[in-house]
Amino acid sequence: MNEFFSDLHIHIGRTLTGKPVKITASKNLTLTNILKAAKFPKGLDIVGVIDCHSPEVILEMENLLEAGKLIELVDGGFEYENGVVLIPGTEIEINDRHCKGPIHVLAYFPSMPALKEFSNWLSERVTNIQLSTQRIYEEARVVQEKVKSLNGLFIPAHVFTPFKSLYGKGVEKSLTEVFDSAFIDAIELGLSSDTNMADQLSELHSYGFLTNSDAHSLAKIAREYQMLELEEPTFKALAQSFKNIDGNTIKANYGLNPLLGKYYRTTCANCFIPKQGAVCPNCGSQKFTRGVFERITQLADAEVKPKRPPYIHQVxxxxxxxxxxxxxxxxxxxxxxxxxxxxxxxxxxxxxxxxxxxxxxxxxxxxGKLQVAAGGGGKYGRIQKFD
The missing domain is CATH 1.10.150 (DNA polymerase; domain 1)
Incomplete structure (x- = not known):
């Protein structure tokens, strides 16, 4: 077994021809640039790029394969010429009749045929297959079934953030309101939560936790990541690590102290002052962005927490x-x-x-010993001083 650093949620800003994929992402965030930056300066071993459903991104992958710069691995995934392994995937927005609001989910695929088949299937259910994080006009459980039929991985994304997430917006109390729990492979925590917070929900105890950057620029890659212990850096071993199979495991999660996250505490939607009552004392607004801390407190039901890999509050x-x-x-x-x-x-x-x-x-x-001031309402927390 060897150790591998992995960030599994990286967006693509533009295709090689300059067409937008993630509109809000940096223009230099192309697939090839991601694979290069992952090695240097970041030092990652495995990257999940979640806009690979886009036809021009698939074309770029095919060009790299033809040029010998990308190699499809027998046990799934693709190795770039610098040794970085690519796990191709997609981010989708689900808002079917069971959802209280939109939910972002991640799906990953082991091979080019599986990726292309899903892209073709997805193209009939979204408005623009070229773009990132499109709303799919399909039932959530049908999406799960399609992903699993292609031997893919299905993971709810940044599950506690106030907007477009499982617990932040999508359900009242339980993921089973929308999803088939058996078809969920892992849970992505997001920047304003950590293992200790998430394990207050007993229904999450059976899932592995992921800490990813959700990078919209090259600089943000590896803002959060995990150390994996794998037999080899492949799709198969990655999938097994989520469930501790054959010695493959998530060895440690590295993420922001939740206080540094943009949505840790409930704040005024206008001026970001922490909520102190029904009305903001600074501007008089009655509109508030609910924080992750408060949302988890509402949902907490676990008396005992499972044993987990260490979560290091790394800045x-x-x-x-x-x-x-x-x-x-x-x-x-x-x-x-x-x-x-x-x-x-x-x-x-x-x-x-x-x-x-x-x-x-x-x-x-x-x-993880730097003192921080809490973030909220879309503003990051900040480093205060030495411990």
Whole structure:
């Protein structure tokens, strides 16, 4: 068994011909650029790119395969020429008659035939197959059945965020209101929650938890990720790791302290002041964005929590005050990748490259010991000071 770093929720901004896929994502976020950046500067081993249903993205994959830069693996997935493994997938918006509001879900496929078949099937049920995260005009359980018929993986995305998520918008109390629980392979937590919070819901105890970036730019890749222990970096081993099969497992989750997330506490929808009553004391508004903390408190029913891999409250390098482009360039020149900086380089080595105070802050970020002020209402939390 070997350890592999993985981020399984990365968007594509544009195709090679410049056509938009995720409209709100960066224009340089192409499939090829993602695969390159995953190796350097990020240091990832496995990436899930969730706009691969788009016909021009499939065409780019086929061109890379024909050029020998991408190789389809026997046990599923695709290896790029730099060693990074691509797990192709899609993000879909479901809002069938059982939903209280729209829900985003992720689906991943092991092979090119499976991906193409799903793309063709999806094209008959969305308005624009070229674009990301389209609303599908189909029942949620039918989507699940189609994904599983192609040996795919089905995962509800960022399940607690206030908008377009399973618990934030889609259901009153239980995922079974919309989904077949047997056809869910794992649960993606999202930036404003962690393992301890999510395990307050007993119906989630049987699922593996994923921590992914939902990156809309190259810089945001690996904002959250997991360390996997796999026999080899393939689709098959990845799927087994969600259920601890044959020694394949999720070894650790690395994510933001939920306080840093954009939707941790309930805040005024206008001025982001934390809710203190029925009316905002700052602007008088009665409209509030419900926070993840409050939503989970409403749903909590578990008396005992299962044993989980450790969830490390790791602060991404981009959040660290004083770590500007020049310091980052120096660090990367010396240590190669962000994963090396965050996991492998000791404190004395860091102090040899950047100022002592910054090295100490990076080390504390690695250990999850930086103090943060809570975010909410769409605004990230912030680093306050040393612990």
């Amino acid at each position: 991404p390098l981009e959040f660290i005050p004083g770590l500007g482009p020049k310091a980052m360039e120096n660090l990367l020149n010396h240590f190669g990748t962000e994963m090396n900086i965050l996991h492998r380089v000791n404190k004395s080595e860091l102090k040899g490259v950047v100022k002592k105070e910054l090295a100490e802050m990076i080390f504390q970020a690695r250990m």
